Amino acid sequence: MTAAGPLLDAHLVVDRGGFLLDLPLTIGPGEVVALLGPNGAGKTTALRALAGLLPLSAGHLTLAGRELDHPGRRTWTPTEHRPIGVVFQEYLLFPHLSALDNVAFGPRRRGLDRQQARQRAADWLGRMGLTEHARRKPRQLSGGQAQRVALARALAVEPALLLLDEPLAALDARTRLDTRAQLHQHLTAHPGATLLVTHDPLDALVLADRLVIIEDGLVVQAGTAATITAQPRTDYVARLVGLNLYRGRASGQRIRLTDGFGLTTGDRHDGEVFVAFPPSAVALHPGQPDGSPRNTWPATITGVQRHGDNLRIQLTGPIEVAADVTPAAAAQLRLAPGQPVWAAVKAAETRAYPAA
Numbered sequence: 001m002t003a004a005g006p007l008l009d010a011h012l013v014v015d016r017g018g019f020l021l022d023l024p025l026t027i028g029p030g031e032v033v034a035l036l037g038p039n040g041a042g043k044t045t046a047l048r049a050l051a052g053l054l055p056l057s058a059g060h061l062t063l064a065g066r067e068l069d070h071p072g073r074r075t076w077t078p079t080e081h082r083p084i085g086v087v088f089q090e091y092l093l094f095p096h097l098s099a100l101d102n103v104a105f106g107p108r109r110r111g112l113d114r115q116q117a118r119q120r121a122a123d124w125l126g127r128m129g130l131t132e133h134a135r136r137k138p139r140q141l142s143g144g145q146a147q148r149v150a151l152a153r154a155l156a157v158e159p160a161l162l163l164l165d166e167p168l169a170a171l172d173a174r175t176r177l178d179t180r181a182q183l184h185q186h187l188t189a190h191p192g193a194t195l196l197v198t199h200d201p202l203d204a205l206v207l208a209d210r211l212v213i214i215e216d217g218l219v220v221q222a223g224t225a226a227t228i229t230a231q232p233r234t235d236y237v238a239r240l241v242g243l244n245l246y247r248g249r250a251s252g253q254r255i256r257l258t259d260g261f262g263l264t265t266g267d268r269h270d271g272e273v274f275v276a277f278p279p280s281a282v283a284l285h286p287g288q289p290d291g292s293p294r295n296t297w298p299a300t301i302t303g304v305q306r307h308g309d310n311l312r313i314q315l316t317g318p319i320e321v322a323a324d325v326t327p328a329a330a331a332q333l334r335l336a337p338g339q340p341v342w343a344a345v346k347a348a349e350t351r352a353y354p355a356a
């Protein structure tokens, strides 16, 4: 491996009968990549292939210059010989071992003697702020503490690759906030590569340097959060970053959407484009608004959900759209499912970009 090259260099091809994962994946030293995708996209399959719990059907997996799996060359490395640490969603701590012995387990298996392994475990628990909990069994720990023990256990083997499978999913909202911040610190300090599998865009945005989004086993978008947020290319990605997204054909500032509806945008294009605008750009009115907005249409409310301090209103009509309104505005408009309203979006608040 050259110093500048990726630590993880993989092309994960896994054939599970009706499902094929085909995922090129590289991660540099110290880099955190988030793998996102809807249910059934293949995230767990990718994680299991990396961990050595599922063999590759084709492709390759090289970590820190070592070829761990290469079916074309009949190379295969069992899980316990891979320089990989894993934090599972449910942590999977050994219930009968203390926090200290849970963390010491990996180093011990990798050849440290009992004293050295326990010393290393104590160091890691110290870094996680868990020194006074070292003797506790997992059931005597809070969710956040158990999460940190699981992270200490994964990092104690000094893995070249750290795999995190929905690491915050089991925590309540408050603990999640604190634990996310702590996890961020530990990931920043981790010199190896990290792959974070998550459903939660916030985890991905806070914790990852780069996102890889898969759908149905294939990469649909990859890049920094900023580039993906600016130009989502699928419905899933648009929802993930909280945008309304449509595809259509542009002729200057006019865009005819695939289902015939027309929108005016601030950008000029010709040909196939995506149009996106945030729910906060959609204004709702009791009747047809007059004046400035270039895009107005009648819609019917299908859902009202709390979204941060606002309400997110789902609407159907000539296009499906989400709108964010303040609770005061919602009360004034008496918004409720089934109610007809008018929706308006200023051309300047929409963004169009080429679909090719």
Ligand SMILES: Nc1ncnc2c1ncn2[C@@H]1O[C@H](COP(=O)(O)OP(=O)(O)OP(=O)(O)O)[C@@H](O)[C@H]1O
Binding pocket: 016, 017, 018, 019, 037, 038, 039, 040, 041, 042, 043, 044, 045, 046
């Ligand atoms: N043991 C199995 N044998 C065959 N196919 C499987 C098996 N487990 C999962 N699959 C299929 O592989 C595909 C990917 O599943 P996977 O669990 O990797 O997705 P995921 O992105 O992790 O989903 P989720 O977010 O729901 O956990 C799915 O179509 C699933 O039905």
